[in-house]
Amino acid sequence: MATVRDVERVIARLPEVTEGLRFGHRTWYVGKKSFAWVRPFSKADLKRFGDETPPDGDILAVATADLGEKEALLSAHPGPLFTIPHLDNYPALLVHLKSTPPKLLREIVEDGWLAVAPRQLAEQYLQR
Template sequence: MTRPATPEDVEAICLSLPEVELGISWGDRPTYKVPRGGKGRGFVLYRKPHKTAVDPETGEEYDDLLVIHTPTEADKLGLVAADGPFFTIPHFNGYNAVLVQQSRLGEITVEELREVIEDAWRAVAPKRLVREFDDGDA
């Protein structure tokens, strides 16, 4: 049985993937990176409130945004076009990533969230690590 995704699932999914650590990027933002250490690349980031992402109804800056890397522009556009919580903003034009409010994660299942996060991980993880993961060795 599938269940709605929660903010806690983000951490569980990210840390279940090989060689992932919670580090810092964009100056001070908690970011899940792969591989561990200085060469890690971010694939899920907790974005601080910013004037570039506001609730269209209230004008308030979103305070619970995640930035999730996408493998390609087509993947990004597919997620945004789907009937779900993912969106983008002009600030992210030319950058392969989607935004999602943590408070809206329940609009998708844990399995759907896992697929989006695994795709993000695959897009930035070293090819060797992805091969090992796919072969069940990681």
């Protein structure tokens, strides 16, 4: 349901975001911290899927506040949100854009931004 264009629209509403490349992939930052990045599967990732078919289409990685939030989100939205072994013990999850409703995408990306934004900037944003 969602596309990278939808991601761009959500991110355009967030203050002080810059875009760059990290490992050759589009990455969005607030300050020097990344909060969302396009995350295609590596050969090692694909190998770990074994006989299981990996999700097709664009995949977005998004930061979470901590591992507890990551687990809660994964439990609440098991279809569009998932993780892979590469992200074990790392506060980020993956979003299968093709199966993500726009409202969920907006919430996940905004939460990712809030997870890494400077405290004062995040507080100003939440008070708008």
